[in-house]
Amino acid sequence: MDLKEKxxxxxxxxxxxxxxDTYVHDVRNEAIKIFEEKGFPSKKEEAWKYTSxxxxxxxxxxxxxxxxxxxxxxxxKKYFIHxxxxxxxxxxxxxxxxxxxxxxxxxxxxxxxxxxxxKPKYRxxxxxxxxxxxxxxxxxxxxxxxxxxxxxxxxxxxxLVQKPIQIIYFSTGSEAATMLxxxxxxxxxxNSHVQIIExxxxxxxxxxxxxxxxxIFTNKRAIxxxxxxxxxxxxxxxxxxxxxxQKQESVASVHTFSFGGKLVRxxxxxxxxxxxxxxxxxxVTIIGDKQHVDHNTLVHHIEPNCESHxxxxxxxxxxxxxxxxxxxxxxxxxQKTNAFxxxxxxxISDKATINTKPQLEIFADDVKxxxxxTIGQLDESAMFYMQSRGIPEKEAKALLMYAFSNNVLNSVKxxxxxxxxxxxxxxxxxxxxxxxx
Amino acid sequence: MSNKYTxxxxxxxxxxxxxxxxxxxxxxSDTFPIGLNExxxxxxxxxxxxxxxxxxxxxxxxxxxxKMIEPEWANVHYAKPDFQAISYYSAPNSKPxxxxxxxxxxxxxxxxAKLGISIDEQxxxxxxxxxxxxxxxxxxxxxxxxxxxxxxxxxxxxxxLREHPELVRKYIGTVVPQKDNFxxxxxxxxxxxxxxxxxxxxxxxxxxxxTYFRINQAxxxxxxxxxxxxxxxxxxxxxxxxxxxSRDENQLHAAVVELIAMDDAEIxxxxxxxxxxxxxxxxxxxxxxxxxxxxxxxxxxxxxxxVETGSAVTWKYPSCVLKGDNSVGEFYSIAxxxxxxxxxTGTKMIHLGKNTKSTIISKGIxxxxxxxxxxxxxxxxxxxxxxxxxxxxxxxxxxxxCGAHTFxxxxxxxxxxxxxxxxxxxxxxxxxxxxxxxxxxxxxxAIALIVNGFSKEVLNKLPMEFAVxxxxxxxxxxxxxxx
Numbered sequence: 001m002d003l004k005e006k007x008x009x010x011x012x013x014x015x016x017x018x019x020x021d022t023y024v025h026d027v028r029n030e031a032i033k034i035f036e037e038k039g040f041p042s043k044k045e046e047a048w049k050y051t052s053x054x055x056x057x058x059x060x061x062x063x064x065x066x067x068x069x070x071x072x073x074x075x076x077k078k079y080f081i082h083x084x085x086x087x088x089x090x091x092x093x094x095x096x097x098x099x100x101x102x103x104x105x106x107x108x109x110x111x112x113x114x115x116x117x118x119k120p121k122y123r124x125x126x127x128x129x130x131x132x133x134x135x136x137x138x139x140x141x142x143x144x145x146x147x148x149x150x151x152x153x154x155x156x157x158x159x160l161v162q163k164p165i166q167i168i169y170f171s172t173g174s175e176a177a178t179m180l181x182x183x184x185x186x187x188x189x190x191n192s193h194v195q196i197i198e199x200x201x202x203x204x205x206x207x208x209x210x211x212x213x214x215x216i217f218t219n220k221r222a223i224x225x226x227x228x229x230x231x232x233x234x235x236x237x238x239x240x241x242x243x244x245x246q247k248q249e250s251v252a253s254v255h256t257f258s259f260g261g262k263l264v265r266x267x268x269x270x271x272x273x274x275x276x277x278x279x280x281x282x283x284v285t286i287i288g289d290k291q292h293v294d295h296n297t298l299v300h301h302i303e304p305n306c307e308s309h310x311x312x313x314x315x316x317x318x319x320x321x322x323x324x325x326x327x328x329x330x331x332x333x334x335q336k337t338n339a340f341x342x343x344x345x346x347x348i349s350d351k352a353t354i355n356t357k358p359q360l361e362i363f364a365d366d367v368k369x370x371x372x373x374t375i376g377q378l379d380e381s382a383m384f385y386m387q388s389r390g391i392p393e394k395e396a397k398a399l400l401m402y403a404f405s406n407n408v409l410n411s412v413k414x415x416x417x418x419x420x421x422x423x424x425x426x427x428x429x430x431x432x433x434x435x436x437x
Numbered sequence: 438m439s440n441k442y443t444x445x446x447x448x449x450x451x452x453x454x455x456x457x458x459x460x461x462x463x464x465x466s467d468t469f470p471i472g473l474n475e476x477x478x479x480x481x482x483x484x485x486x487x488x489x490x491x492x493x494x495x496x497x498x499x500x501x502x503x504k505m506i507e508p509e510w511a512n513v514h515y516a517k518p519d520f521q522a523i524s525y526y527s528a529p530n531s532k533p534x535x536x537x538x539x540x541x542x543x544x545x546x547x548x549x550a551k552l553g554i555s556i557d558e559q560x561x562x563x564x565x566x567x568x569x570x571x572x573x574x575x576x577x578x579x580x581x582x583x584x585x586x587x588x589x590x591x592x593x594x595x596x597x598l599r600e601h602p603e604l605v606r607k608y609i610g611t612v613v614p615q616k617d618n619f620x621x622x623x624x625x626x627x628x629x630x631x632x633x634x635x636x637x638x639x640x641x642x643x644x645x646x647x648t649y650f651r652i653n654q655a656x657x658x659x660x661x662x663x664x665x666x667x668x669x670x671x672x673x674x675x676x677x678x679x680x681x682x683s684r685d686e687n688q689l690h691a692a693v694v695e696l697i698a699m700d701d702a703e704i705x706x707x708x709x710x711x712x713x714x715x716x717x718x719x720x721x722x723x724x725x726x727x728x729x730x731x732x733x734x735x736x737x738x739x740x741x742x743x744v745e746t747g748s749a750v751t752w753k754y755p756s757c758v759l760k761g762d763n764s765v766g767e768f769y770s771i772a773x774x775x776x777x778x779x780x781x782t783g784t785k786m787i788h789l790g791k792n793t794k795s796t797i798i799s800k801g802i803x804x805x806x807x808x809x810x811x812x813x814x815x816x817x818x819x820x821x822x823x824x825x826x827x828x829x830x831x832x833x834x835x836x837x838x839c840g841a842h843t844f845x846x847x848x849x850x851x852x853x854x855x856x857x858x859x860x861x862x863x864x865x866x867x868x869x870x871x872x873x874x875x876x877x878x879x880x881x882x883a884i885a886l887i888v889n890g891f892s893k894e895v896l897n898k899l900p901m902e903f904a905v906x907x908x909x910x911x912x913x914x915x916x917x918x919x920x
Contacts, residue, residue, distance in 0.1 A: 046510070050848075332837055347852035350819065358858070360843040365834035365864040375849050375856035 003057050003179075008036050010063050011145060018148050024117055027131050031144035038138035050323040050355040051294045056237045056263055059207050061179035063146075068095050069172040071203070076100070079168060079201050084416050086197075087165045089151040093172055094180045096149065100168075109154040110165055113183055116152040125154055129187050133215040133243035135269065140241045143213040147183035150212075154185075155192040155222075164195040164414060169212075171236075173204030184214040188222040188250075195225040195414060200238055207235045207262075214242045218250035220274070225253055225413055231260040231424055234289065241267045248274025248303075255412060256283040257421055258293045259428055269298040272306045272334075279308040284405040284421070286428050288317035288349075296325045301334040310341040313405045316352035324356040326371070332363045341371040346378060346404060348397075398429040469526040475499060478626050481526050485595045485630075488602055498615035498625030505619045511781040512810040512842055515750045518689045518724060525627045525660070583643070590635040591646055594662050597633035604635055608666055612695040612732045612758070620691040620726040620752075624660045628693070631662035636671040636702075645900050646675045661692040667702035667737075674705040676903055688713075688723045690748075696731035696739055700761065703738040704731065707899050708755075709907050711747040719777025719806070722749025729753065735761030735790070742898045744907040745772040745780060754812065756785035759793035759821075766795040769895040773911055774807030774839070783813035783844075788821040788854075797828040800892050803839035804915055810842040817854040824851060830860040833891055835884070835915070885912045 011032050015025070040057055041048040069092050080088070087110045090100035096112050103111045109122075116122040117130075131147075134140040151167045171178055188194055202208045218224050230238060238261050244252050258264050270279040285293045299308040314322045324343045345354045358371040378400050386396035402425060412418045426433060469477060478499045482492040507517060584591050590601060597605050615625040636642055667673050677694075690712065698704045706729075715722025725748040731739035741755040757766030768784040786795035795815065803809040811830045832841035843860045865887050873883030888911060889896070896904055 335837070345849075347849060347854070350852055352850075352852065354847070354849045356847045358843075358845060358860070360832075360860060360862060361840065362832070362834065362842070362862050363837075363840045365837045365839070367834075367862060367864075369860075369862040371843075371858075371860050373845070373847060373856070373858040375847065375854055377852060377855070 003061060004039050006061075007063060007142065007146075008032065014064070014146060014148075023127050024130065024147075028145050028147065031131075031141040034136055034141040035138050035145055038141070041138055047296060047325065050321075050325075051263070051265055051292065053263075056209060059177040059209070061177045061207075061209055062175045063179050069093055069174050070097070070099065071170060071172065073100055076170060076201075076203070079170075079199060081164070081166060081197060081414075081416050081420060084164065084414070086163050089165065089167045091149065091169045091182065093170070093174065093178065094149055094182065097170075108156065108159055108161060109152065111152050113150040113152045113185060114148055116185070117148070122152070122154075125187060129185060129215065129217055131215070133217065133245045133271070134213055134241065135243065139211055139239055139267075140213050140243075143181045143183060143211050143241065146181045147213070150183035150185070152185050153187070153194070153196070155188045155194050157189045157191060159189075159192045161192070161194040164197055167196065167198045169200045169210065171202040171208045171210075173202060173206035173208070175206070177207045177209070179209045179211070182210070182212045184212070186214065186216040186224065188216075188218050188224055190220045190222060193223040195227075197227045197229065197414075197417065199229045200232055200236070202233055202236045205233060205235050207237070208232075209237045209239075211239045212241065214240070216242065216244040216252065218244070218252050219247045221249045222247075223251045226255070227412070227414070227417055228254065228256045228266075229417075229421070230256065230258040230264055233260060234262055234291070236261050237263045239265045239267070243269045243271070244279070245271045245273055246277045246279065249276045250274070251278045251280070253280035253282070253411070255408070256295070257424070258283065258285040258295075259287065259424055261291065261293070263292045263294075265294045265296065267296045269300070270308065271300045272302055272308075275303050275305045277303070277306040279306075280411070281308070281310040281312075282408045282411060283312040284408045284425075285312070285314040285316075285322060286401070286405070286425060287315075287320040287322070288428075290319045292321045292323075294323035294325070296323075298327045298329070299339065301328070301330045301337045301339060303333060304335045304337070306334065307338045308340065310343075311408055312343045313408055314343075314345040314354065315348060315401050315404065316345065316354060317348045319349070319351040321353045322355070324354075324373075325359070326357075327359045328361070328369060328371070330360075330362045330364050330367050330369060335364050335366045337364065337367040337369065339367070339369040343371075343373045344404070345375045346401065347375065348378070395431050395433060398426070398431040398433065401425075401429060469524050471524045472521045473499075473523070473525055473627065477525055481627055481629065484526065485598070487595070487598050490606060491598060494610070494615070495626050498622050499627075501616040502619065502622035502626055505616075505622055507619050511752050512808065512812070512844070513750050513752060513779040513781050515724065515779070520623070523689060526629055587640050587643065588637040589640060589642055590633065592633055594628075594631040594633045594664060597664075601633075601635070604666070605633065605664065608695070608697055609662075609664055610695075612697060612730045613693050613728050618728060621693050621728040624662060624691050624693045624728070628660045628662035631664070631692070633663075634665045634673065634675065636667045636673045638668045639670040640668075641671065642673040646673060659688070659690045659692070661690075663692070663694040665695070665704060665706070666697045667699060667704050669699045670701040671699075672703045674900060675707070676900060677706070677708045689726070690723055691726045692728070694727070694729040694755075696729075698731060698733050698737035698739050698764075700735040700737060702734070703740075705740045706731070706742070706755070707903055708741075708743040708745075709899075709903055709910060710743065710745045710751070711910055713749075714747045714776065714778050715749040717776050719749070722778070723747065724749060725751045725753060727753040729755035730758065731756070731766070732758045733761055733764035733766060733790075736763045737761055738765040738767070740767040740769070740898070741784065742769045742895065743771070743782075744895070744899070744903075744910065745770065745782060746910045748780070749778060751778075751780040751782055753782045754784055756787065757795065758787045758789065759795065760789045762790040763792045764790055765793070768795075768797045768799070769898045770799045771802070771892045771895045771907075771911070772800070772809055772811075773802045773915060774804070774809045775915060776805040776807060778805075778807040780808070781810040781812055783811045785814040786816070786826060788815075788817045788824040788826070791820070791822045792824070793821055794825045795827075797826070797830075798894055799828075799830045800895055801830070801832040801841055802835070802888060802891070802911075802915070803832070803841050804835040806838045808840045808842070810844060811860075812844040812846075814846040814848070815856060815858075817849045817851050817856070819850045821851050822853045824854045826854075826856045828858040830858075831891070832860070832862040833888070834862065834864050884915065888912075888915060
C-alpha cells in the first residue's frame with residue numbers, strides 16, 4: 001500500500017477519533033477530496049520540476065503516533081534558544097508536551113491547535129481564519145485533512161508581546177518511520193507585534209516526513225517576525241508550507257535558515273491585501289552531502305503602494321542540490337509596487353547543483369520590479385589576501401562564506417538567534433571561530 | 438542610403454495604414470487537399486522528387502508526431518489549430534528554372550514590389566542575395582553565381598536534396614531531431630521548403646544572405662526548414678524576414694532552423710518577424726511556433742538576433758548548444774506586443790564545453806492588451822568548466838492592461854561557473870515624455886524615440902539593412918498604444 005492509499009484509508013478513522021464542530025469537519029472532508037484527486041506532486045508539475053519526492057515517499061511511514069513519548073529537558077535543551085525567556089509550545093511525535101512547554105492565556109493566546117479547534121471560545125477565530133490562507137494544492141490539503149495539532153497563537157489588538165514564542169516539534173524516532181503533519185495558526189490583530197521561532201528536530205536517525213502548514217494573518221499595522229531554523233539530521237524530510245495574508249500597513253518578515261535535513265522544501269506564500277504593506281523574505285542555505293533544499297516563494301502584490309524584499313543566499317557543497325523558485329506577481333491594481341528579489345549562490349563542489357528560476361509576472365505599468373540572480377565562486381584574490389596574512393585556507397573560506405551570508409543575518413532582530421545561527425554556520429563549515437567580530 | 442525614413446514619413450504612414458503588408462496575391466497554385474496522414478507525407482516527398490531515405494525520414498517524424506501531445510506550458514492562450522484542417526502543400530504552379538527576372542510571373546514581381554523587395558533593385562543596389570520563398574517553393578535565387586565561385590551553396594532545401602543529398606543527409610536533424618518537440622516533428626514530416634546554406638572551410642561569405650518568407654495562400658500552413666552549415670573557419674551572416682497577408686482565419690507557422698558552426702566558424706542569424714498580428718480586436722493573426730537551434734563546435738560562435746513584432750501568438754526560443762570548448766553563444770532580442778498579441782520567447786544556452794560563454798539581452802515591450810514573456814534556460818553541465826553567462830531581461834510596459842513576464846531557468850552543475858541574471862520592469866517615465874514635449878516633440882514621437890533608445894543595444898546588432906527596417910517596424914507595431 002503506498003503512502004497515498006494509506007493516508008486516504010486512515011482518514012475516516014482519524015475523523016472519527018477527533019471530535020470537532022462541523023466547520024472544521026467540512027474543511028477536512030473537502031481537503032481529503034482534493035488530495036485524493038491530486039495525489040503527491042510529481043516532477044511533471046512546474047512547481048516541482050527540480051524536486052522529487054519519490055525517494056521520500058517510498059518509506060513506510062506510520063501516520064499516527066502509537067504512544068506518547070517523553071523526553072527530558074536536559075536532553076533537548078540545546079535545541080531551544082534557551083538563553084532568553086520565551087513562551088514555548090513543544091510537541092513530541094505530534095503530541096503536545098506540557099512538560100516542556102510554557103503557554104499563556106494572559107492577554108494573548110499561545111496554546112494548542114487541538115484545544116482551539118474544540119473549545120467554543122475560539123470558534124469565531126477558527127471560522128474566520130482557519131484554512132483561509134492555505135492554498136488548495138495537494139500537500140497543504142493533505143495537512144488540512146489531518147489537521148489536529150499544532151500551535152495556536154492569537155495576539156489581540158495593541159499588544160506588544162514581550163517574549164518571543166518558540167514552536168518546536170521533536171520526533172523521537174520510536175517507530176521506524178514517522179509522518180507528522182503539524183498545523184499552526186497565527187493571528188495578529190491591529191498594532192500588535194510578535195516574534196516567533198519555529199524548529200523541527202528529530203532525535204534519532206529514523207526517517208521522518210513532516211508536512212507542516214502555518215497560516216499567518218497580520219491585520220492593520222501589525223508586525224510579525226518569523227524565524228525558521230532548519231537544522232535537522234540527515235534522514236529528516238521537511239515540507240514547510242507557510243501562507244501569510246497581510247492587511248494594510250502591516251510588516252511581515254520570514255527568515256529561513258536551512259542547514260540540515262535530507263530534503264527540505266519551503267513553500268512560502270505572501271498575499272498583500274491592503275496598501276502600504278511590507279513583506280520581507282530572507283534565507284541562508286548552507287548544505288553539503290546529498291542534501292536538497294528547495295525554496296519556493298510567492299509574493300502576490302494585489303494592492304497599490306506595497307513593497308517586498310527577497311534575499312536568498314546559498315552555499316552548496318558536496319553532492320547537494322539547491323533550488324530557488326521565486327515568483328512575484330504584480331496585479332493590474334498594484335501600481336507603485338516596489339518588488340525586489342535577489343538570489344545569490346556559491347558552488348563549492350563539482351557535484352553540487354543549483355537550479356534557480358526567479359520569475360516575474362507583471363500586469364501593472366507603474367512599478368519598480370527587479371530580480372537578480374548570481375552563481376559564482378569565492379573570490380580568489382580575497383582568499384590570497386587572507387592567506388598571505390596567515391589565515392589558514394579553511395578559516396579564510398569560512399570567513400568569506402560568512403560575509404556572503406551576512407546581510408541576511410543583519411536583519412535578524414533577536415541577537416540570541418543571530419548568535420545561534422552563527423554558531424551553526426561555524427559548525428557547518430568546520431571552523432572554530434566566532435564571527436561576531 | 439536611398440531609403441531615408443524620417444519621423445514625418447512615419448506619421449503620414451501611421452495615419453493611413455492598417456497593415457501595410459496585408460494583401461493577397463492570386464497565383465494559381467497547386468494545393469493539396471486538407472488533412473494529414475502518411476499518404477500526404479509521401480505525396481509531399483514525391484512531389485518534391487526527394488530520395489527514398491528522405492521519405493522515410495519524414496514518415497518517421499510523422500509517426501512520432503502522431504504520438505505527441507501539443508505542448509501547453511507556454512504562457513500563451515489560443516484556440517488550438519486543427520491539424521486536419523490544414524493543407525500541407527501549396528506551390529506556385531509552372532515553375533521553370535528562370536534565367537532572368539523577365540520570365541518570372543509578373544504578378545509575383547508585383548508582389549515583391551509591394552513588399553519593397555524588388556529583386557531587380559536588390560540585385561543592382563544592394564549586396565544582398567535573395568532566396569525568395571512564396572508559399573513554400575523557392576522561386577528565384579539570385580547571386581548564386583557569385584556565391585558559387587566561392588564554393589558557397591545557397592539554395593532551397595529541395596534543390597539541395599536533389600543536388601547535394603549527401604550534405605543534407607549528414608546534417609539534417611542533427612541539431613533539431615525529428616522527435617525534438619511537437620512542432621519540430623510536424624515540420625520534419627511535412628516541411629515544404631526552406632533554405633539550405635553551406636559555407637566551405639575558411640570562406641568568409643562576401644554578402645549577407647537573406648530569405649524572405651511569406652504566407653500567401655488561404656488555408657495553408659507554412660513549414661519552413663532552414664539548414665545553415667558553416668564549415669571550419671568560415672563566416673556567414675544570414676538574414677530572415679517575414680511578412681504575411683491580412684486574413685481572418687488563424688494561420689499556422691511551424692518552422693525549424695538548424696545552424697551548425699564547426700570549429701572556428703561563426704554564424705550570425707538575424708530575424709525580423711512581422712507576420713500578421715491580427716487586428717485591434719485580436720481577431721486573426723499568425724501562430725508562430727518555431728524551433729531554432731544552433732550547434733557550436735570548438736571556438737565557434739553563433740549569434741541570434743531577433744526583432745519580433747508580428748504574429749498573434751509567438752512561441753520561439755532560438756538556442757545555442759555550446760558543445761565545443763571556447764565556443765560563444767549570443768542572443769539579442771526585441772519582442773514587441775500590442776493589442777491582443779502574445780509572445781513567449783527567449784533562448785536556451787546549453788554549456789557543454791569548457792570556457793564557453795553566452796550573452797543574453799532581451800528587451801520586451803508590451804502595449805495594449807498584450808502579454809509578453811521571456812522564458813530562458815541557462816544550463817551549465819558538469820564538464821563545462823569556467824562557463825560564463827550574462828543575462829539581462831528588460832521589460833517596458835505601456836498602459837495598464839498588458840503584462841510582462843519573466844521565466845528564467847538557471848541550472849548549474851559546475852562550481853567554476855559564473856552566472857549573472859538580472860531583470861527589470863519599468864514604464865516610460867512621465868518626466869521623459871515631458872522633456873520631449875517641452876522641446877516640441879509630440880507624445881507619439883517621444884515614445885518612438887524612447888522605445889528606440891530602450892532597444893538600441895539589440896538594434897545595433899542587426900545588419901544595416903535590417904536595422905532600418907526593424908526600427909520602422911517597432912514604430913508601426915506600437916502605433917496607437919499611447920494612452
